[in-house]
Amino acid sequence: MPSTxxxxxxxxAVGAAALATGVxxxxxxxxxxxxxxxxxxxxxxRLVMIEQLIEFAYAHLLEAGGLSAAAAGVFKxxxxxxxxxxxxxxxxxxxxxSVPHPPPTDVRVASRQLAILGAGGxxxxxxxxxxxxxxxxxxxxxxxxxxxxxxSKLSDSTLLIDAAQVMGCEAxxxxxxxxxxxxxDVFVGVPYSTVKG
Amino acid sequence: xVGPGFPVSRRQLLGASGAAGLAAALSACGxxxxxxxxxxxxxxxxxxxxxxxxxxxxxxxxFAAAAYIAGIPLLSDHNLRAAKHxxxxxxxxxxxxxxxVTAARGAPHGPRASYDLGHPxxxxxxxxxxxxxxxxxxxxxLDAIPRLSPGAARAAAASILANDAQxxxxxxxxxxxxxxxxxxVTATE
Numbered sequence: 001m002p003s004t005x006x007x008x009x010x011x012x013a014v015g016a017a018a019l020a021t022g023v024x025x026x027x028x029x030x031x032x033x034x035x036x037x038x039x040x041x042x043x044x045x046r047l048v049m050i051e052q053l054i055e056f057a058y059a060h061l062l063e064a065g066g067l068s069a070a071a072a073g074v075f076k077x078x079x080x081x082x083x084x085x086x087x088x089x090x091x092x093x094x095x096x097x098s099v100p101h102p103p104p105t106d107v108r109v110a111s112r113q114l115a116i117l118g119a120g121g122x123x124x125x126x127x128x129x130x131x132x133x134x135x136x137x138x139x140x141x142x143x144x145x146x147x148x149x150x151x152s153k154l155s156d157s158t159l160l161i162d163a164a165q166v167m168g169c170e171a172x173x174x175x176x177x178x179x180x181x182x183x184x185d186v187f188v189g190v191p192y193s194t195v196k197g
Numbered sequence: 198x199v200g201p202g203f204p205v206s207r208r209q210l211l212g213a214s215g216a217a218g219l220a221a222a223l224s225a226c227g228x229x230x231x232x233x234x235x236x237x238x239x240x241x242x243x244x245x246x247x248x249x250x251x252x253x254x255x256x257x258x259x260f261a262a263a264a265y266i267a268g269i270p271l272l273s274d275h276n277l278r279a280a281k282h283x284x285x286x287x288x289x290x291x292x293x294x295x296x297x298v299t300a301a302r303g304a305p306h307g308p309r310a311s312y313d314l315g316h317p318x319x320x321x322x323x324x325x326x327x328x329x330x331x332x333x334x335x336x337x338x339l340d341a342i343p344r345l346s347p348g349a350a351r352a353a354a355a356s357i358l359a360n361d362a363q364x365x366x367x368x369x370x371x372x373x374x375x376x377x378x379x380x381x382v383t384a385t386e
Binding site: 077078080081082084085088144147148149151152153157160161162163164165166167168169170171172173174175176179184186187189190192193194195196 | 278283289342351
């Protein structure tokens with residue numbers, strides 16, 4: 001059995017439908033999303049940027065259409081969560097005297113940035129459950145990896161708790177999206193005893 | 198209290214042999230904590246205060262494991278499958294945390310002689326007990342994480358918290374509740 005979630009996704013256990021249609025969800029060799037960020041302010045800025053991309057991705061896929069009613073309902077709920085994450089982290093960033101990067105507005109740019117972070121496939125080309133759900137599983141994997149990295153780098157106590165709480169939510173997103181794709185199979189939805197992205 | 202029905206005795210699971218006994222007992226009934234049980238890639242940079250904090254997490258994990266062990270005989274179908282799967286993961290958490298303490302030359306806590314789990318009688322009551330136990334572990338991690346000094350230990354703790362959050366999500370779904378009720382995991386939902 002693959003030993004990491006990225007390998008699991010790459011193996012096809014999670015993204016079989018996407019692979020069948022030519023999409024490769026989540027790259028196993030993706031670098032640490034926070035590799036270049038050091039210090040609480042820089043890490044926060046990076047996390048805001050990643051959350052903005054995830055928010056954009058959910059919004060874009062909802063707008064692109066083709067989702068089942070069940071998937072659309074889940075995507076709408078998770079979009080609202082990602083918006084809350086952006087607000088939470090942006091407020092913390094501004095409290096430190098820094099300004100968040102402007103959110104993405106172009107799907108090609110967002111798709112490319114998410115690919116660089118390790119989300120396989122293409123946001124621009126995803127539409128409908130068969131492509132969008134595995135794509136967002138890959139995106140949520142990126143989020144988990146970012147927070148896992150942040151937990152070892154952040155120093156402020158409040159930020160650590162905020163990051164842990166958001167990381168838990170992203171892991172729940174991952175499980176719920178997997179449930180959509182695999183009819184609630186708990187072995188696929190909660191494959192490992194630790195969540196590291 | 199832990200009840201009959203699970204194919205391993207309470208003495209085996211919660212006896213003095215601690216985490217190793219739990220792992221052996223699970224192995225005897227065809228379950229394994231799997232590779233995550235011996236991942237322990239955590240640098241042993243824990244200080245004495247960190248050992249105390251991690252032992253608090255071990256206590257919370259043992260309580261959750263006890264809830265699963267007590268409840269499993271009363272569960273069926275998808276609840277049973279999930280509970281058995283999650284129990285294996287809880288044992289992996291205990292082993293990983295115990296390895297951290299041992300690497301820091303500390304003494305990992307073992308299970309208590311008994312746990313007051315109430316008297317759940319129905320499948321729903323068992324799932325509610327498991328829900329509360331998992332919330333307890335989340336609370337313990339949120340309390341512990343800022344108090345852990347090595348970054349790697351904080352990351353390890355958060356990676357387990359996130360897995361317990363996934364458990365809660367599935368348990369809530371099986372109880373007919375919103376599986377992801379909020380944008381942050383607070384242990385009150």
